[in-house]
């Protein structure tokens with residue numbers, strides 16, 4: 001084992017995945033995820049109490065599985081990292097407490113990290129390209145933002161975010177209306193493949209000239225949801241796949257128009273797309289076409305690193321350690337609503 | 346001999362102790378129901394400066410409010426794993442009981458939502474498993490009650506003693522089920538239509554008898570302004586319905602009725618959830634409803650959604666039948 005490359009173990013419990021990742025510098029060694037999504041499917045959405053309960057049940061097993069996947073011992077770990085926010089507070093606390101137990105048990109540094117920044121940090125894994133500057137489009141069930149990443153661990157600016165539902169949430173809600181089940185993203189993606197995405201011209205939220213003054217890079221998906229319900233109510237013989245495809249197209253269109261617009265206007269030619277919705281096949285396809293046309297380099301992490309995972313947390317912890325940042329204080333405060341300005345707690 | 350690190354986060358107090366050779370060499374606590382996550386690592390860090398070589402971790406497994414409880418347990422499990430040592434879970438109420446002299450008493454701690462977790466101790470032994478109830482239900486037992494109310498908390502200093510002789514737990518002592526219920530199976534929810542009024546009236550009659558609405562009242566309410574009506578059907582048959590209206594920014598539940606033989610399956614819960622969604626979509630600032638005093642099925646349901654009693658109306662459901670007015674603010 002080369003001792004100069006730090007081994008970092010990262011824990012993620014901000015929503016419904018109990019996840020642990022291990023990295024050696026920028027090299028990914030392990031990424032283990034236990035999801036309670038099936039539990040939540042019965043309720044049509046994530047239930048915080050059930051998520052927290054599942055985190056505690058899964059945590060020890062997931063830590064052990066990650067160590068065995070990485071073929072290292074807990075004593076080999078040089079530093080720990082944990083998602084300290086944003087997220088569900090009861091869920092975050094299971095992660096931060098577990099990480100604190102490990103760090104104090106072994107007398108090693110602990111980095112509390114920002115979940116959104118970690119989504120971007122995952123782009124550093126298994127490559128040596130320069131991470132920043134970049135524009136990041138983060139889209140999932142919990143967040144939809146466009147970030148300007150000048151320096152990931154110290155200088156990230158939020159250019160825009162959703163003013164109502166997150167993109168993933170919109171997928172869940174439409175899937176519920178179309179009776180496609182939970183989670184909605186993969187279900188609509190699949191259904192849309194046999195549909196016509198030009199069948200219905202659903203509205204693109206906050207894209208009118210007057211919206212662009214105050215909400216240039218912000219999103220709004222609640223109007224789209226209303227438009228879909230209204231359309232279904234007045235169109236008895238609608239074709240479901242067409243609705244899925246047209247709805248998906250509206251979301252993808254507005255996400256990419258704003259993200260690519262931001263990259264061009266700010267003058268940064270790298271776009272990183274991450275978060276659960278980055279797994280959407282139409283978003284990936286359309287992003288490739290449109291970025292190429294716009295002369296922007298597109299980077300989308302592999303699917304299993306787009307959704308919430310521990311490797312992204314370890315990756316950010318590792319960057320913080322390498323950049324010589326001070327670890328978090330003992331007893332860091334988890335912050336359910338923390339903004340992206342704070343990458344390391 | 347052994348050195349134990351003992352931790353408890355099952356009450357509003359976070360406490361830590363180190364017991365070495367049967368002697369308590371470190372003991373500290375901090376009060377604050379929302380600070381377990383920050384305080385526990387700080388206290389343990391201090392404790393380790395007193396003694397860094399630990400042979401076993403003992404942790405209070407509750408019962409207690411879940412969020413704080415999980416902080417202690419996940420910390421203890423991870424610390425033990427990191428050190429390659431054992432961890433043991435004990436019942437936190439046993440620790441309070443051990444501090445009390447007496448032959449028959451109760452130990453009770455705050456369970457939130459106006460309830461307490463409690464256990465009875467007779468001849469220095471716990472009688473059965475801990476349970477949950479309203480504090481008023483303990484009064485008729487007429488035996489002393491110890492615990493948080495009288496400033497008595499679990500004390501990790503005596504955890505080694507309990508771990509040696511008392512009952513051990515591998516999982517948190519939750520007692521309560523999660524506050525979530527699956528959506529009812531086989532029931533379809535949709536907007537209520539005019540054609541539903543006839544079967545709705547039949548349900549109204551069989552559930553409420555002469556106190557129910559007449560067909561005319563039902564119709565009139567249904568056709569009123571700013572209404573949201575939801576129907577639940579099973580096998581093509583109407584089995585439940587609910588209605589709500591927006592009165593100048595405050596939503597008022599008009600009815601929420603589930604047919605006989607279909608209750609206790611989560612249908613009422615789902616209807617209420619949808620009424621609340623409707624009120625939110627109307628940008629109402631609160632939602633209100635009336636429920637009959639003593640309706641043991643409905644009141645806990647409303648409470649679990651965050652409704653609180655704001656007043657009572659006498660003779661609302663007829664002479665001598667009082668209604669409780671409940672309200673939930675958004």
Ligand SMILES: [Zn+2]
Pocket residue numbers: 115119140142275276307308
């Ligand atoms: Zn995420």
